[in-house]
Amino acid sequence: xxxxxxxxxxxxxxxxxxxxAEELSFLAPYxxxxxxxxxxxxxxxxxxxxxxxxxxxxxxxxxxxLRDTGRKLTHVDRQLIQSxxxxxxxxxxxxxxxx
Numbered sequence: 758x759x760x761x762x763x764x765x766x767x768x769x770x771x772x773x774x775x776x777x778a779e780e781l782s783f784l785a786p787y788x789x790x791x792x793x794x795x796x797x798x799x800x801x802x803x804x805x806x807x808x809x810x811x812x813x814x815x816x817x818x819x820x821x822x823l824r825d826t827g828r829k830l831t832h833v834d835r836q837l838i839q840s841x842x843x844x845x846x847x848x849x850x851x852x853x854x855x856x
Contacts, residue, residue, distance in 0.1 A: 758818055766810035770803060 784791065792799070 759815065762811050762814040762818055765814050766807050769810050770807045
């Protein structure tokens with residue numbers, strides 16, 4: 758899930774940079790001076806936006822995909838406790854100790 762959120766954040770940052778490059782095309786003659794004087798600030802701001810988007814997408818993915826995991830795990834745990842569970846193909850060591 759972390760790799761997916763990092764990929765989505767990188768894609769979003771890339772699209773944001775492309776959009777900004779189109780909108781700020783009038784600054785193209787000054788790009789050498791801008792990157793020489795303010796390159797570290799621009800890079801730091803880009804990294805900060807990337808990390809914030811990673812955190813946002815990760816939180817959104819956890820909320821969206823892991824919403825009812827506890828309820829599902831409780832249901833499976835109750836099934837494993839019963840001796841006549843539907844999981845008879847599991848090894849005896851996994852469900853006999855839960856009785």
